[in-house]
Amino acid sequence: MTRFLLERFSDMEIDLRSNLRPQGDFCSLPDFAHGTVTDQSRRLVCRLCRHPITTDAERTSVDGRHVHLRTNPFGLEFEIGCFRDAPGARAVGEATLEHTWFAGHTWEIVVCRGCGQHLGWFFRSPTSSFFGLIRNRLELEAESGGGAS
Numbered sequence: 001m002t003r004f005l006l007e008r009f010s011d012m013e014i015d016l017r018s019n020l021r022p023q024g025d026f027c028s029l030p031d032f033a034h035g036t037v038t039d040q041s042r043r044l045v046c047r048l049c050r051h052p053i054t055t056d057a058e059r060t061s062v063d064g065r066h067v068h069l070r071t072n073p074f075g076l077e078f079e080i081g082c083f084r085d086a087p088g089a090r091a092v093g094e095a096t097l098e099h100t101w102f103a104g105h106t107w108e109i110v111v112c113r114g115c116g117q118h119l120g121w122f123f124r125s126p127t128s129s130f131f132g133l134i135r136n137r138l139e140l141e142a143e144s145g146g147g148a149s
């Protein structure tokens with residue numbers, strides 16, 4: 001009887017311990033962030049609506065840098081990160097070379113597919129294309145912590 005109870009108890013202990021572990025994708029993301037492979041695929045979501053926009057793996061460098069600081073003709077400053085692709089964003093309007101920030105590249109405004117917020121620009125030249133996304137309009141999914149803030 002005692003032995004039976006002990007066995008049951010140790011089973012319960014294991015159950016309890018495994019239940020205490022974070023389960024599911026959302027809770028385990030911070031742990032994954034320490035890995036090298038999964039680190040590359042952390043999702044960046046729209047800060048307003050949490051729609052997935054792109055991932056860390058899509059980060060790229062343009063003119064030797066991932067992050068660029070640019071000022072538009074209205075004097076507004078934007079810190080943008082360059083990404084090869086951003087499936088969660090869509091281009092609106094027409095491509096133009098006017099006031100372009102990257103020589104030889106046309107630009108189009110891109111917005112969030114979830115909420116329509118302006119997220120940045122899609123730049124394209126005959127030989128390359130990339131998204132320039134405004135850094136403070138995105139956040140790592142792992143940082144969202146649940147609930148809007």
Ligand SMILES: [Zn+2]
Nearest residue numbers: 046049112115
């Ligand atoms: Zn959005």
